[in-house]
Amino acid sequence: MDRLPVAVIGVGHLGRFHAQKYRDHPRADLVGVYDLDAERARVVAEEVGATPSTDLAALLARVKAVSVVTPTLTHHDVVRQCLEANVHVLVEKPFTATLDQADELIALQKARQLVLAVGHLKRLHPAIEHLRSLNLGSPRYIEAERLAPFKPRSLDVDVIMDLMIHDLDLALHLSGSACTDLRAVGVPVITDKLDMANAWLDFDNGAVGTFASSRVVRETSRKLRLFWQDAYASIDFAANSLSVSRRHPAATGGMIPGVDTTQVDLPRVDVLAREVDNFLVAVETGDRVFCDAEDGRAALALALQVQKTTLDRFHAGMRGR
Incomplete structure (x- = not known):
């Protein structure tokens, strides 16, 4: 079975755990980790056996799916760049900062026919x-x-x-x-x-x-x-x-x-590992993801x-x- 090339965007406290789950997953090939803090990217990349990156466009050209674990205010811009590069996305909650941002991403995700999951892992x-x-x-x-x-x-x-x-x-x-x-x-x-x-x-x-x-x-x-x-x-x-x-x-x-x-x-159960597995299965099979973008929008709206x-x-x- 060919492994899916993946990356983690944002490797702070939680992003580091995402990187570990992809490293350990038999379906995933953790190509790289991205962070604005080059030293943080280097440290986490060394831990998980990936390549550190501070060039998001270059990294997106090498992968099929990513976790976005950046501050909430950046979710819209980062996820938009991923979808425009035809990359499937698992984004941490909250989905976005505003409903207009959520609606724009949902429209883009549907147009590109990509998986867009939101990390309501409970x-x-x-x-x-x-x-x-x-x-x-x-x-x-x-x-x-x-x-x-x-x-x-x-x-x-x-x-x-x-x-x-x-x-x-x-x-x-x-x-x-x-x-x-x-x-x-x-x-x-x-x-x-x-x-x-x-x-x-x-x-x-x-x-x-x-x-x-x-x-x-x-x-x-x-x-x-x-x-x-x-x-x-x-x-x-x-x-x-x-x-x-x-x-x-x-x-x-x-x-x-x-x-x-x-x-x-x-x-x-390692619920984060289960979340990553569910996302990767959805990317490979087209099955419905555990929490899709419209679910994430509903939680955000409330x-x-x-x-x-x-x-x-x-x-x-x-x-x-």
Whole structure:
């Protein structure tokens, strides 16, 4: 089997991990890594056995697919250059900075008939895959909590685009429904952008959801709770755990009469490696990718809506002082 020539554009903290996954993948030939920081490109290239590059056009002429792991504000320009060079793209989330940028890239991707995937990799987590296999339908209530200690990276975006967008995407993915109304609050704490935010969403199928995010807490928490009419699921992404409770008239001995709870034995999975594999398979076979550009646009649109609502309320409060 011929290996697909690939590259990674942007090899900072996360881009380095993308390079490692391509290096280890049997379908991929990691031709090069690109970064504006020539020394960073050299160091990562040496680690993964690739060629460092600071000439994007020259690198694109040598590959068929790339990961774009650059700051969000550069996604539109970099991905556009890749698509115009007829190169398939996996771009980290958020997809772009604006919806107009997303629409331009989607139109270009369709015209060129290329794969354009967006890195909402939580869709590939074993807990989410297990819940989909149960065919429980759309959850009626969604409760998400994504909290993290402060780290001096990804500061080009606020906490909504950095953290909350993961859970907003999962809500759209699992519910198959659009948001019809929302309330949101948030504040800057350490940076000049929102570092904490909470949102309350209504969906057009009657579901509701609450979303809490922070990047300035002491301990990490990545939890998702989902409620159906006859079932409840609790995911702890940090602990790789999933419990599912379902109504069962014969159930005894549990905390709630008539409810049977199962602790699901989840495999330990390298979700980023799974993301890269799914992307490469889609490039080779034409199969639908795990999160396509239109999915990425939908998550971006909802995150931007939450962001605007939060900022409007914050600035109104500041003016009222």
